[in-house]
Amino acid sequence: MSSPESSRRALLTAALYGAGAVLLTSCGEGNASPPASAPPASDTSDTAAEARIRVTDQRGKALEFDRQVTRVVTIPMPAASLLAAVDRGTGHLAGMHNASWVAMRDGAMGTMFPEALKIPHDIATTDFTPNVESIRALDPDVVVQWSDSQLTAPLEEAGMKVLGIKNTGTQQDVDTWMSLFAAMLGQPDRAVQMKARSDEEQRAIRAEAQGRRSPAPAIIYFNRFSGGLKVAGQSSYNDFYIKLVGGSNPATGPHGLTGSGMVGVDVEQVLAWDPDIILLGNFDDAMPNDLYSNPVWQSVSAVKSRRVYKVPLGGYRWDPPGQESPLMWRWLSDISFPSVQPSSLRAKIDGYFDFLYGHRPTRSETDKILWNEINGQSANYGQFNAS
Incomplete structure (x- = not known):
């Protein structure tokens, strides 16, 4: 046996x-100690x-x-x-x-x-x-x-x-x-x-999404905004998590793009999609105020309702797949389907960072990860404030 x-x-x-x-x-x-049949210490070849x-x-x-x-x-x-x-x-x-x-x-x-x-x-x-x-x-x-x-x-x-x-x-x-x-x-x-921990978080997020009756918000992720627009198209990780949390991605919908990965678009196309939520990635320096203050974007629902957000930056960028992706899923779920109750994300960051890095972030460190000062001007972001 x-x-x-x-x-x-x-x-x-x-x-x-x-x-x-x-x-x-x-x-x-x-490893545990070697079995009794292991060679003696003097026999180094095996x-x-x-x-x-x-x-x-x-x-x-x-x-x-x-x-x-x-x-x-x-x-x-x-x-x-x-x-x-x-x-x-x-x-x-x-x-x-x-x-x-x-x-x-x-x-x-x-x-x-x-x-x-x-x-x-x-x-x-x-x-x-x-x-x-x-x-x-x-x-x-x-x-x-x-x-x-x-x-x-x-x-x-x-x-x-x-x-x-x-x-x-x-x-x-x-x-x-x-x-x-x-x-x-x-x-x-x-x-x-x-x-195992990532799988558990993904199951929880998926179950929440499947249990909702709320309509799916249209979410666009900009991989690049400054100096030329690029959005997440087919076969992108961003498209995966937009749909995971219960959102829809106009770039991969019926009037979407034919390309895969990050695909260039013009302003007119984004205006036609009229997304409910816009995510700005960490691969350039674009911030929500760049849209809020620009007359070109004022007709977009995400701008009118102030639902433009800079994606968090933790141990690495939360945009692409990585070890902190479960935190990205929770963050996106909470901004897509905000509650009147405070988000559990700060506690999850605390526990996840301790698990990954042996470090529990301070209040100011978590604020920086979440871009609290910059995203604080956007709707429903107070749910991530420290209690």
């Missing part, structure tokens, strides 16, 4: 297979084999490490903060994309982990082309990169291990990234815990 520990390992391995981490032969310090970590990335490429990784360079923008959440710190982050660093500087991560702002971040161009020499100088165990062969090949040709990841605009991507990172760091249980 198998032991409770062996059963636990079997369940954990099955969970990681489904999320993208193919095989973890050693789970590090979290012990070294057991310590190897094997993962298969989203390209289907297998990578093997002879120990838990300790130096990771991340190029995809969400990857740096996600690694920090899995690791509950930035000690194993050796380099990151400049856009990741900017989000840390402007968001909560720089406050929680001020040492992260000293990490090199000149390692890739804005289109994710790696600066091979700069990255090689950081001596990474692995480089996390988007899976496009043009982006991975220069690194691999230089002799570096590359973990290729994809972004298909689904929550499953986040689950996979978490599992891959947790496996490399020797902390597979961490990914299981993070996914």
Whole structure:
């Protein structure tokens, strides 16, 4: 009969297979003592084999490490903060994309982990082309990169291990990234815990949406507003969570756009859609007052009812998929279907940040995450005020 520990390992391995981490032969310090049949300490050959970590990335490429990784360079923008959440710190982050660093500087991560702002971040161009020499100088165990062969090949040709990841605009991507990172760091249980908590939050939000009788508000997300309009179209993560909370996205409706992802539009198209709610993303500096004060937008329902909101910025931007997405779902649900009662979001932020980062934000830190001062001029935002 198998032991409770062996059963636990079997369940954990099955969970990681489904999320993208193919095989973890050693789970590090979290493991129980080895079985009685383990080789004696003097026999190091089998012990070294057991310590190897094997993962298969989203390209289907297998990578093997002879120990838990300790130096990771991340190029995809969400990857740096996600690694920090899995690791509950930035000690194993050796380099990151400049856009990741900017989000840390402007968001909560720089406050929680001020040492992260000293990490090199000149390692890739804005289109994710790696600066091979700069990255090689950081001596990474692995480089996390988007899976496009043009982006991975220069690194691999230089002799570096590359973990290729994809972004298909689904929550499953986040689950996979978490599992891959947790496996490399020797902390597979961490990914299981993070996914379980995210799944629980998603079930709760979905149940609330299905139980409502209120009409679905029309919600537009601007990925870019300043210098050219881009909205979330088909197959975007933003379209997913707009519909998750019970809203509708005119950009993917009957009179929507044919393109997928972030699609350029003109002002006339947005005026024709006449959205009830407008979300301004964190990839440019647009703020609600840019619409409230501009005569061009005065006929739009979202402007007339003052329902224009800057998306929160926490450990990372809440716009794309990430470890704080459950908080984004709650925030969007509450502004889409406001209650006369105070929102539970501040308490959720407190608990979630403690779980992810070992940090409970102060009142002013939470105000900053939620853009309380800027969004405070918009309707129903008082529900997020501290009691």
